Amino acid sequence: MESQFLLAKAKDDELAVRGECGGAVSALFKYLLDQDLVDGVLTLTRGEDIYDGIPTLVEDSEDIISTCGSLHCAPTMFGDLISKHLSDMRLAVSVKPCDAMAIKELEKRHQINENLIYKVGLNCGGSLMPITAQKMIEVFYDVDPSEVVKEEIDKGKFIIELADGTHKSIEIDELEEKGFGRRINCQRCELKIPRNADLASGNWGAEPGWTFIEVITEKGKKLLDGAKKGGYIEVKTPSEKAIIIRGKIENAMIKLAQKYQEKYLEENYPNIENWDEYWNHCIKCYACRDACSLCYCKECDLEKEFYNDEDGVVPDPLTFQGVRMSHVYFSCINCGQCEDVCPMEIPLAVIFHRMQKKYRDKTGFIPGVSEELPPLFSPEKE
Amino acid sequence: MMKVAHTICPSCSVGCGVNLIIKDNEAVGTYPYKRHPLNEGKTCRKGRECFKIVMENRLKEPLLRGNGLKQSSWDAALDAVVSQIKLHPAPEVGIIISGKCTNEEYETLKKFSKNLGVENIGCHTGSVPSVDLGTATLDDVENSEFILIIGDVIKETPLLGRWIILAKENGAEIFAIDKPDETLTGVNSHQYQQVESISSIIDEIDSTVLEKLSSQSTVIISNLENGDNFEKLLTFFNQYDTKIIPVFQDCNSRGAMNILPILSDDDLSDLLEKIKVLYVVGDDPASIMIESMKNLDFIISQGCMVNETTSISDVVLPGSCWAEKTGSLTNTTGETQEISKILEPPGNALDDQNIITKIAEKMGLEL
Ligand SMILES: Cc1cc2nc3c(=O)[nH]c(=O)nc-3n(C[C@H](O)[C@H](O)[C@H](O)COP(=O)(O)OP(=O)(O)OC[C@H]3O[C@@H](n4cnc5c(N)ncnc54)[C@H](O)[C@@H]3O)c2cc1C
Ligand code: SF4
Ligand code: SF4
Ligand code: SF4
Secondary structure, three states, X not given: OOOEEEEEEEOOHHHHHHOOOOOHHHHHHHHHHHOOOOOEEEEEEEOOOOOOEEEEEEOOHHHHHHXXXXXXXXXXXXXXXXXXXXXXXXXXXXEOHHHHHHHHHHHHXXXXXXXXXXXXXXXXXXXXXXXXXXXHHHHHOOOOHHHEEEEEEEOOEEEEEEOOOXXXXXXXXXXXXXXXXXXXXXXXXXXXXXXOOOEEEEOOOOOOOOEEEEEOOHHHHHHHHHHHHOOOEEEEOOOHHHHHHHHHHHHHHHHHHHHHHHHHHHHOOOOHHHHHHHHHHOOOOOHHHHHOOOOOOOOOHHHHHHOOOOOOOOOOHHHHHHHHHHHHHHXXXXXXXXXXXXXXXXXXXXXXXXXXXXXXXXXXXXXXXXOOOOOOOOHHHO | OEEEEEEEOOOOOOOOXXXXXXXXXXXXXXXXXXOOOOOOOOOOHHHHOHHHHHOOOEOOOOEEEEOEEEEOOHHHHHHHHHHHHHHOOHHHEEEEEEOOOOHHHHHHHHHXXXXXXXXXXXXXXXXXXXXXXXXXXXXXXHOOOEEXXXXXXXXXXXXXXXXXXXXXXXXXXXXXXXXOOOOHHHHOOOEEEEOOOHHHHHHHOOHHHHHOOOOOEEEEEOOOOXXXXXXXXXHHHHOOOOEEEEOOOOOOHHHHHHHOXXXXXXXXXXXXXXXXXXXXXXXXXXXXXXXXXXXXXXXXXXXXXXXHXXXXXXXXXXXOOHHHOOEXXXXXXXXXXXXXXXXXXXXXXXXXXXXXHHHHHHHOOOO
């Protein structure tokens, strides 16, 4: 369907105030629960502080208020939480582009039933690892990280807000130059507006207190119409100028991501000796496999092949990583989860992303976005 | 109903944060806890699979020995415990607890034994003696210029190993010593020295290595098969101006040491010889010294899992696993972390502190 742009905000005052940009997303969730269109909403709640995003299943619409707001220092992934634990529920879920990509790949592999879920997309300029964010705030902002009440990325700056209302901001480029800022895979991520969800919402092009929503699917359109009729949200049409600004920011972000792809996947790509050293660290813990939404097989070949392998101190990278690579690289969505969880600090996502990119250039297959399965996918793994 | 809740991994002494995925009061998986400063959502396989402990071989009902072990009521089980303890003079009663309990449980048990006049009490830690020293922090490891590692730390405790990798990336020099031809830690070190036996390290160690020990260095000692070696090595390296991290076995060995006497295997077997009634909390002495337990008149076993000791016990009291209790654990570097109750214990199992308190009440003891 043709896409449609609008500005929305929650009618409920509390949601409007507590929401990130007018609380439209939260209001949609409340509507879905109140009307019994879903059994639950999967989002994040803020735990101990702004660095602590905890996946939360909300089943009572009164509880939606506790999930309001964006957590940029919470690089979570919802894909396999849904496929492994919530696949039988009618669900609405707030999705960053990578969440939406993982869900899409799992839908194609029949691990998630797309008819059961509403994907409310959040545009995403990138997320930060919580501990990196804290160190960064301490070192570069000279602020006790526990005193930060809110953070956001806007106009190329990472901005923090303290309890007394003061703001401090630093150019994100400068932070990333020094090894802080967004996760490295996020720096390379090109899908900034999740057009693989039902709706894509964000602050780009929005007026203060409003969320800019791009309607992607019929399901998304129906959801918005229903919530509007039900008195949950207020909507208006964005100006032509707002639409153009949003497009410009998106393009600039994509260009920047491509620049970072060049940097991390080519210029700074580890050489053979670096890889030898990295593979020596591997403890064969399977964390990378378990974190990858695409590794969903119930019986993993890795367990079979290594069942009797007691000779090597270090697993042979060609077999261990090679097997995983040959199974998933063509579908890698560059979510960075494998790298995040690797206890041995091996920069895994660059390998998978780099190979996927070459494959994409040849076949045109874009994981998490293309409707079909990748041409190399072997159904024997089903 | 599904929820994701923070906890600390109970499987080794490093103390990583993990999130448990709970569905309908059952632990069904783990989820990365990236906010945790120690491991940032990274864990080894034991950490990711710790949710399985919640379900493994659980004791759900009190058991009392009649003709074999039979399910009983709490009252009957506790009455049997109390009458046996009362029947014996305090010197004939022994209490042992594992390094996997909470600090609060150690405190409660300590008070209990004191009020009962029982002196044969301790935490069984296997090879590790009681250590009373300030140890290095993980930040110290990361900022070290030189790290000396005894044992295969990267393989056995990978999330402590991770800090060695980070230090190496920061330019630290890494030296490893161990017995095998090759170890994972050795492969990732600048130099690896193979030794005949751990007890010979002090004699065999390269003198140039010792020269590198300074306030900017850390010595990590792990994986020792006997406590004497551990003690000797600690004393030896304590002469140098270096930071030290001893790697203990259980998630709260370090906490137990701060509160209770520590029992090596030998101490434990001595203790068993002196007593007639044994009260075991969360431990499994029968798995290592069943012979020394043959002369006991009465064994009381409290814990969450079926094990060799519960099978030879006269009374079995079903307790809680770590995810079912609130309290604190002290990791191998001495950092104390809180855990909160996430799940209800299964069947008629109870919170361990509650069980100790109930016994005390029935005995007429103040706690
Ligand atoms: C990491 C991140 C980066 C973003 N970057 C941009 C950007 O560059 N440009 C842009 O236009 N918009 C961005 N957004 C979207 C924007 O911040 C708002 O979320 C969006 O405008 C909706 O506002 P709202 O008031 O309707 O949301 P709310 O009503 O506050 O609802 C937000 C929902 O998102 C959930 N949520 C919060 N954090 C996360 C997370 N990390 N992962 C998954 N779900 C989460 C909340 O639990 C809540 O349900 C980003 C959001 C996130 C989470
Ligand atoms: S991978 Fe992309 S979508 Fe996911 S958090 Fe990073 S920038 Fe956002
Ligand atoms: S290989 Fe890594 S980056 Fe790629 S999809 Fe899997 S977890 Fe994400
Ligand atoms: S997560 Fe890292 S250490 Fe574990 S198996 Fe994967 S590459 Fe090896």
